[in-house]
Amino acid sequence: MKILLQTLLVTLVLSAGLVSSPAFSAGAVPVSANDAVTMVQQRFNATAIKTETVRDGDRVVYRIRLVSADRSRVWTVMVDAQTGQVQ
Amino acid sequence: MNRMEFEVIWTDTDEMLQLGIKVSSRKNSAYHETYVYPDELAKFAGQLRGFPENAKSEVVFQCGSMDPKFHDFIRMRIFVLKSNGHSALELESDVRGIPPVCANVHFYVPGMPSDFNRLGTELGTWLKDPRDPLMVEWKNF
Helix, strand or coil: CCCHHHHHHHHHHHHHHHHCCHHHEEEHHCHHHHHHHHHHHHHEEEEEEEEEEEEEECCEEEEEEEECCCCCEEEEEEEEECCEECC | EEEEEEEEEEEEECCCCEEEEEEEEECCCCEEEEEEEHHHHHHHHHHCHHHHCCCCCCEEEEEEECCCCEEEEEEEEEEEEECCCCCEEEEEEEEEECCCCEEEEEEEEECCCCHHEEEHHHHHHHHHHHCEEEEEEEEEC
């Protein structure tokens, strides 16, 4: 009985941890990488070259490399996956 | 004659290369520009040097994205065709943009493992000082 209770307690703690820390999973954040790419392409009139999901402290951030429409300039923008804010 | 050419068009401050890649067989040819870090190419070169590990071996270099929103997509797969060693490079290239910039090609370039081993060796050496273009040629089997 004691073992059963311990198992239940561990399961509950692990479940709570998963629910309360969605920021560590890129799949669970409000802004997807696809959304972020679409947003910055429209905002900067540019095309994405590469994108990667990185952690900035406790936040998930998309690092998106862009090339300008006339292909003359390459730069990087960071998009907060929680807020969609461009850094 | 089959041929591959690599040319650095521009280098960014973080060492990312704007790279021109030409691939030609006796019947087909393609030109592709992509953005790649030298370590990605060096990994490809290293895998080519050790190709093939077995009859089902393949070496893949992929850059860009199949998602049409992205700038480009290129995939080069070197694999064994037959048990006698006959192998091939499969090229898939999607150059996006408006005409006449855009192009979409898919073809195969035949070669022997020793040809692809040499390609890996020469590509690896070239990456140490890529100021001049690299051209590697090999015959059909």
